[in-house]
Amino acid sequence: MNIAVCVKQVPDASEVKIDKATGTMVREGVPAILNPFDAYAVEEAVRLKEKHGGKVFAVTMGPPQAGEVLRHVVAMGADDVMLISDRAFAGADTWATSYTLGLGLKKLVPLDLVICGKQAIDGDTAQVGPGVAENLGLPFIAYVRKIVDMSDGRMKVERLIEDGYEVVEVSLPAVITVVKEINAPRMPSLKGKMKAKSLDIKPLSAEAIGAEAEKIGLVGSPTKVMKVFSPPSKGNRERIDGAPQEQAARLAEKLREMKVI
Amino acid sequence: MDYFLTDTQTEIQNLARRIAQEKVKPVRAELDEKEEFPWEIMNILAKADLFGLYIPEEYGGFGGGAFENCLAVEELSRVCIGVSVSFAASGLGAYPILLFGSDEQKKKYLSQIASGRRLAAFGLTEAGAGSDAGGTRTTAVLDGNEYVINGTKQWITNGGEAEIYTVIAMTNPARGSRGASAFIVEKGTPGFSFGKKEKKMGIRSSATRELIFDNCRVPRENLLGKEGMGFLVAMKTLDKSRPGIGSQAVGLAQGAIDECVEYARERRQFDQPIISFQAIQHMLADMCTQTEAARALVYAVAKFIDSDPKDVSKASAMAKLFASDVAMKVTVDAVQIMGGYGYMREYPVEKMMRDAKILQIYEGTNQIQRNVIGAAIIKEAAGKKK
Ligand SMILES: Cc1cc2nc3c(=O)[nH]c(=O)nc-3n(C[C@H](O)[C@H](O)[C@H](O)COP(=O)(O)OP(=O)(O)OC[C@H]3O[C@@H](n4cnc5c(N)ncnc54)[C@H](O)[C@@H]3O)c2cc1C
Numbered sequence: 275m276n277i278a279v280c281v282k283q284v285p286d287a288s289e290v291k292i293d294k295a296t297g298t299m300v301r302e303g304v305p306a307i308l309n310p311f312d313a314y315a316v317e318e319a320v321r322l323k324e325k326h327g328g329k330v331f332a333v334t335m336g337p338p339q340a341g342e343v344l345r346h347v348v349a350m351g352a353d354d355v356m357l358i359s360d361r362a363f364a365g366a367d368t369w370a371t372s373y374t375l376g377l378g379l380k381k382l383v384p385l386d387l388v389i390c391g392k393q394a395i396d397g398d399t400a401q402v403g404p405g406v407a408e409n410l411g412l413p414f415i416a417y418v419r420k421i422v423d424m425s426d427g428r429m430k431v432e433r434l435i436e437d438g439y440e441v442v443e444v445s446l447p448a449v450i451t452v453v454k455e456i457n458a459p460r461m462p463s464l465k466g467k468m469k470a471k472s473l474d475i476k477p478l479s480a481e482a483i484g485a486e487a488e489k490i491g492l493v494g495s496p497t498k499v500m501k502v503f504s505p506p507s508k509g510n511r512e513r514i515d516g517a518p519q520e521q522a523a524r525l526a527e528k529l530r531e532m533k534v535i
Numbered sequence: 536m537d538y539f540l541t542d543t544q545t546e547i548q549n550l551a552r553r554i555a556q557e558k559v560k561p562v563r564a565e566l567d568e569k570e571e572f573p574w575e576i577m578n579i580l581a582k583a584d585l586f587g588l589y590i591p592e593e594y595g596g597f598g599g600g601a602f603e604n605c606l607a608v609e610e611l612s613r614v615c616i617g618v619s620v621s622f623a624a625s626g627l628g629a630y631p632i633l634l635f636g637s638d639e640q641k642k643k644y645l646s647q648i649a650s651g652r653r654l655a656a657f658g659l660t661e662a663g664a665g666s667d668a669g670g671t672r673t674t675a676v677l678d679g680n681e682y683v684i685n686g687t688k689q690w691i692t693n694g695g696e697a698e699i700y701t702v703i704a705m706t707n708p709a710r711g712s713r714g715a716s717a718f719i720v721e722k723g724t725p726g727f728s729f730g731k732k733e734k735k736m737g738i739r740s741s742a743t744r745e746l747i748f749d750n751c752r753v754p755r756e757n758l759l760g761k762e763g764m765g766f767l768v769a770m771k772t773l774d775k776s777r778p779g780i781g782s783q784a785v786g787l788a789q790g791a792i793d794e795c796v797e798y799a800r801e802r803r804q805f806d807q808p809i810i811s812f813q814a815i816q817h818m819l820a821d822m823c824t825q826t827e828a829a830r831a832l833v834y835a836v837a838k839f840i841d842s843d844p845k846d847v848s849k850a851s852a853m854a855k856l857f858a859s860d861v862a863m864k865v866t867v868d869a870v871q872i873m874g875g876y877g878y879m880r881e882y883p884v885e886k887m888m889r890d891a892k893i894l895q896i897y898e899g900t901n902q903i904q905r906n907v908i909g910a911a912i913i914k915e916a917a918g919k920k921k
């Protein structure tokens with residue numbers, strides 16, 4: 275069973291600052307990490323490999339430094355990696371990103387399954403998973419919280435919906451995105467870390483994956499950002515700190531004072 | 536202090552530290568309170584490849600030595616030695632196989648231990664045979680192609696949880712200390728059962744139980760080394776593993792220092808943080824100095840052991856002795872620095888002080904370590920005269 279996981283390098287959310295002037299995120303000097311949702315995708319892929327055999331490929335599109343997240347996922351158990359990196363990809367929106375990742379994934383065929391995280395914590399659109407499926411012409415299931423069964427070229431999953439879950443069956447190959455309920459990602463292993471360290475990651479250029487120049491990067495991105503702003507703070511707020519019980523008691527007291535309850 | 540670790544050693548340290556901080560620290564108080572064996576953490580350590588640090592690659596291990604193992608044990612011990620002893624005792628059970636096992640025994644058992652799929656344990660002590668292993672009463676009698684084991688081992692760490700046991704039993708009681716042999720016994724062998732789980736002062740998440748052998752038949756090929764080598768196996772095993780106790784001690788002492796330094800900066804009395812009192816600073820200075828000295832000794836001894844010298848008994852005993860005495864003193868002082876808060880279960884140093892005591896007792900009491908060192912001094916001096 276060959277499984278590909280799409281992983282994205284994102285800024286560590288606990289360190290993020292917003293540039294007041296431009297309203298955009300300050301990326302310089304902010305440590306980069308594996309998109310937290312993608313850790314669940316990697317874990318699930320590695321578990322499937324442990325159960326059914328096969329290989330796990332990790333794919334990312336990003337600047338050369340994004341190779342670091344590939345090392346991280348190899349330490350978690352991925353077997354092989356693909357770094358798609360070229361200046362021409364800069365400024366890609368979800369449309370161009372999905373196209374590019376799709377081309378990279380096509381080089382890994384035959385694949386049985388592609389797993390993406392639910393969403394990236396920076397872009398936050400949750401569009402790349404379905405976009406990749408579209409580009410590969412494969413069926414797609416979002417928000418998978420459990421893989422119930424996998425046999426005879428079919429897969430049965432539970433997908434999270436607002437007030438419960440659905441059980442869906444799909445033929446393979448397919449693309450899925452996973453939610454954090456699906457598993458608990460493992461710590462890297464020592465042997466994995468050693469393997470990751472010695473890994474020679476050769477970036478694939480736009481040409482290497484056969485990308486059409488007008489479909490990638492800023493040029494290939496129909497999304498035009500009109501304005502970026504931080505929502506104005508509403509002011510007049512009060513923070514209640516303390517142990518949960520104290521907070522609840524204090525909140526109830528306040529609401530009573532305001533005659534809301 | 537920088538001990539100039541290699542990149543690989545730093546990776547091991549970081550990985551063990553991360554597991555300790557993220558997975559062990561949040562549950563240590565609960566594990567202690569419930570006296571619950573830390574299976575979940577054992578599985579995490581297994582998946583992280585840490586059980587095989589000192590086991591050669593050909594048997595599925597990482598190919599490091601006692602030193603690499605010490606680094607991992609120290610980091611785990613910094614947050615909980617109940618957890619770290621459960622990890623380290625598997626090594627104690629594995630060393631007899633590593634040191635004296637046949638290639639077949641190594642292939643079969645070490646790979647399982649290295650992967651962490653199965654835990655190991657070491658059974659030497661009995662009710663009447665503590666410091667004096669010569670008092671061993673458990674017997675093993677050859678009957679056809681099997682040994683029949685009878686007797687009871689006491690206070691065996693990982694008892695009941697482990698699946699691979701190395702056990703010392705008398706094959707020829709008439710020959711005294713030359714009549715003991717070492718065996719591999721697997722959990723589930725008919726006639727092999729476990730006694731009650733002990734209730735302890737500290738390291739309460741670890742399992743300490745009796746191993747009961749009632750006409751337990753093990754195949755002849757489970758003999759380790761040759762008949763009569765039992766005590767040699769035990770002594771060489773302890774020589775290898777004692778620096779691990781030293782690392783538990785160093786980690787524990789460091790953990791206690793971490794806690795009370797932070798506390799002393801926060802706690803205010805007489806309008807100032809208590810760390811501004813020289814009396815507190817001096818206690819901390821001694822605690823840190825002693826712990827660093829213990830660490831330096833343990834590291835040096837572990838590296839010495841990894842150079843595979845002929846005799847390591849003295850150095851190995853020194854590492855265990857000095858570090859465990861330091862851990863006891865440091866944890867007592869950590870409670871002192873934290874005053875009444877230190878005495879409360881809500882704060883971790885209370886547990887650390889309870890836990891520390893075992894380090895002066897198991898794998899040979901500190902009196903016995905001094906005996907070992909003393910005997911080595913006499914031997915060396917006698918050797919010089921010639
Ligand atoms: C309105 C808007 C404006 C933007 N402006 C900019 C901008 O000015 N500059 C800029 O740099 N970016 C910008 N972006 C972000 C950029 O479009 C996205 O980061 C990128 O296309 C991926 O989408 P996402 O982060 O929403 O990922 P999602 O769709 O939320 O990610 C879902 C999953 O897809 C996979 N995935 C996503 N991206 C990758 C990748 N690169 N490699 C491998 N797997 C991946 C992962 O598995 C991930 O968990 C903007 C986005 C939006 C919506």
Ligand SMILES: Cc1cc2nc3c(=O)[nH]c(=O)nc-3n(C[C@H](O)[C@H](O)[C@H](O)COP(=O)(O)OP(=O)(O)OC[C@H]3O[C@@H](n4cnc5c(N)ncnc54)[C@H](O)[C@@H]3O)c2cc1C
Nearest residue numbers: 657658659660665666690691692743896897898899900902
């Ligand atoms: C929690 C725990 C876990 C353990 N785990 C294991 C295990 O996994 N495997 C295993 O085989 N054993 C294990 N043991 C046993 C441990 O190694 C013994 O308890 C230890 O060796 C001391 O033996 P004893 O308790 O019988 O004390 P004793 O030998 O009865 O000693 C009592 C006192 O007399 C002193 N003493 C004895 N002889 C001398 C002497 N010659 N000179 C000076 N002083 C002396 C001792 O230092 C001690 O202070 C464990 C014990 C405990 C408490």
